[in-house]
Amino acid sequence: MRVVVVGLGYVGLVTGACLAEWGHDVVGVEADEDRLANLRLGRIPIHEPGLDELVGRHAAGGRLHFAPVTPSAFSAAHLVIIAVGTHDGDGGWQTTTLAASLADVVPHMADDAALVVRSTLPPTFIRQLPGIVDHLRREAGRPALAVLVNPEFTREGSAISDFMKPDRVVIGVAEDPTGRGVGRLRGLYRRTDAPILVLSAADAILAKIGSNLFLATKISFANELAAICDAFGGTVDQVVQAMSFDPRIGGSFLRAGVGFGGSCLPHQVVMTMKIAASAGMTTPLLAAVSAINRRQQKQFVRRIAGGLGGQLAGRRVALLGLTFKPGTDDLREAPSLAIAALLLRRRATVVAYDPMESARHRAASMVPGLVTVASVEEALAGADAVGLVTEWPEFDQIDWVAARRVMRGTFVVDGRNALDPARVAAAGITYTAFGRGRWEASSELAPAEEAAGRLRPEPEAARSITFAPALSGE
Numbered sequence: 001m002r003v004v005v006v007g008l009g010y011v012g013l014v015t016g017a018c019l020a021e022w023g024h025d026v027v028g029v030e031a032d033e034d035r036l037a038n039l040r041l042g043r044i045p046i047h048e049p050g051l052d053e054l055v056g057r058h059a060a061g062g063r064l065h066f067a068p069v070t071p072s073a074f075s076a077a078h079l080v081i082i083a084v085g086t087h088d089g090d091g092g093w094q095t096t097t098l099a100a101s102l103a104d105v106v107p108h109m110a111d112d113a114a115l116v117v118r119s120t121l122p123p124t125f126i127r128q129l130p131g132i133v134d135h136l137r138r139e140a141g142r143p144a145l146a147v148l149v150n151p152e153f154t155r156e157g158s159a160i161s162d163f164m165k166p167d168r169v170v171i172g173v174a175e176d177p178t179g180r181g182v183g184r185l186r187g188l189y190r191r192t193d194a195p196i197l198v199l200s201a202a203d204a205i206l207a208k209i210g211s212n213l214f215l216a217t218k219i220s221f222a223n224e225l226a227a228i229c230d231a232f233g234g235t236v237d238q239v240v241q242a243m244s245f246d247p248r249i250g251g252s253f254l255r256a257g258v259g260f261g262g263s264c265l266p267h268q269v270v271m272t273m274k275i276a277a278s279a280g281m282t283t284p285l286l287a288a289v290s291a292i293n294r295r296q297q298k299q300f301v302r303r304i305a306g307g308l309g310g311q312l313a314g315r316r317v318a319l320l321g322l323t324f325k326p327g328t329d330d331l332r333e334a335p336s337l338a339i340a341a342l343l344l345r346r347r348a349t350v351v352a353y354d355p356m357e358s359a360r361h362r363a364a365s366m367v368p369g370l371v372t373v374a375s376v377e378e379a380l381a382g383a384d385a386v387g388l389v390t391e392w393p394e395f396d397q398i399d400w401v402a403a404r405r406v407m408r409g410t411f412v413v414d415g416r417n418a419l420d421p422a423r424v425a426a427a428g429i430t431y432t433a434f435g436r437g438r439w440e441a442s443s444e445l446a447p448a449e450e451a452a453g454r455l456r457p458e459p460e461a462a463r464s465i466t467f468a469p470a471l472s473g474e
């Protein structure tokens with residue numbers, strides 16, 4: 001099938017590359033000239049595991065092309081999939097980018113083609129979508145088009161496998177009197193045996209938003225439970241594990257910590273509250289989900305301050321992890337940014353490390369005063385306290401005995417309940433997290449030969465730490 005994907009960001013580029021893998025002929029259309037030029041040179045603008053290889057292979061094999069926004073790009077397609085952004089960059093929804101893209105695309109599509117919107121739409125826009133498309137077609141003197149939505153359920157960091165092996169495919173019908181559009185879209189997914197649900201466009205988009213609201217609720221629930229565990233001497237990991245055997249509950253996403261970030265969850269919670277309010281409704285559950293999420297970031301900072309005797313001014317805090325989750329370079333609504341800003345406001349020196357170099361550079365430009373460094377070792381050297389914000393697997397490998405020797409203080413706050421508390425405490429460092437109580441530093445340090453001046457065990461530890469005498473940023 002000939003498919004055009006419009007907007008080559010996290011969603012569009014993965015969609016285009018995966019459709020090429022399924023054997024479709026794909027043209028990816030991108031408005032940003034730099035992004036387009038880079039893609040044509042084989043440079044992938046985002047970090048998503050496996051994407052470089054997939055794009056490179058299909059671009060070289062001729063099944064995936066990249067093109068600017070020109071009328072001829074759309075005329076031969078059986079399906080045009082729009083995946084442009086719908087965020088306003090300030091926690092809100094915007095549809096002007098989508099409306100502009102519709103104006104670029106719709107007049108030039110073949111009469112038997114179907115238009116598919118993959119962007120997450122505000123439910124208020126769904127009712128307007130068929131009318132906007134009809135108007136553009138009439139102005140162009142062309143017959144009506146099939147108009148569908150096909151929301152995205154993949155997760156950044158595992159987007160390719162999520163796309164290739166979906167749990168379900170949701171098709172929402174905005175306008176398709178003959179059923180030809182749905183037939184085409186089913187054909188696009190013929191390589192998957194996942195259930196394909198055909199719903200109204202409003203139901204499809206609400207299924208997408210409802211999924212995200214539920215996931216956000218699970219995280220805030222876990223955070224509330226963690227606070228209860230801390231108050232009554234429980235351990236949230238054990239409590240959640242015991243709960244998760246109940247098939248009505250399940251264990252996934254019941255993770256306590258600094259809360260959810262990213263382009264979807266915080267935004268959709270807040271925007272759903274706003275549109276509900278404009279329809280005269282209250283949404284007390286979502287208000288609590290959002291408030292708990294914000295509270296976690298403040299609590300994290302309070303815990304770091306608590307470990308430093310309440311005094312953050314002039315203290316050096318190492319932040320481990322900046323991206324909103326591991327496996328991506330995405331910083332959108334990452335808790336790290338708010339946490340760094342809160343620490344800086346209290347006049348701490350904040351030194352952050354993240355394995356994603358591009359994320360480090362962007363974070364430093366987004367948070368004035370934030371210092372980023374290129375290794376865990378540099379972040380920990382001279383730190384009065386350490387805060388883990390993103391659970392990148394490499395942080396599991398830190399040798400805390402060696403870390404203790406380069407740190408100035410002895411306090412770790414684990415914002416993702418990701419570290420082994422016993423290992424950290426045994427290294428002579430006090431450990432706290434969310435719902436795991438407080439693990440006092442053990443007075444018995446591990447044998448000196450284990451430290452050996454390194455922060456990681458073999459094999460990564462082959463390189464030695466450079467002990468930065470003074471603060472040096474990137």
Ligand SMILES: NC(=O)c1ccc[n+]([C@@H]2O[C@H](COP(=O)([O-])OP(=O)(O)OC[C@H]3O[C@@H](n4cnc5c(N)ncnc54)[C@H](O)[C@@H]3O)[C@@H](O)[C@H]2O)c1
Nearest residue numbers: 007008009010011030031032083084085086101119120152
């Ligand atoms: N990021 C996610 O994990 C995710 C998950 C589910 C749904 N979504 C939704 O998918 C949509 C896209 O999200 P994203 O994260 O990929 O956005 P993004 O900002 O990363 O990418 C959008 C791309 O579209 C391009 N673009 C903008 N206007 C264009 C036009 N008129 N023609 C061609 N290209 C144009 C931009 O230059 C950019 O490259 C949003 O509605 C988002 O809410 C995102």
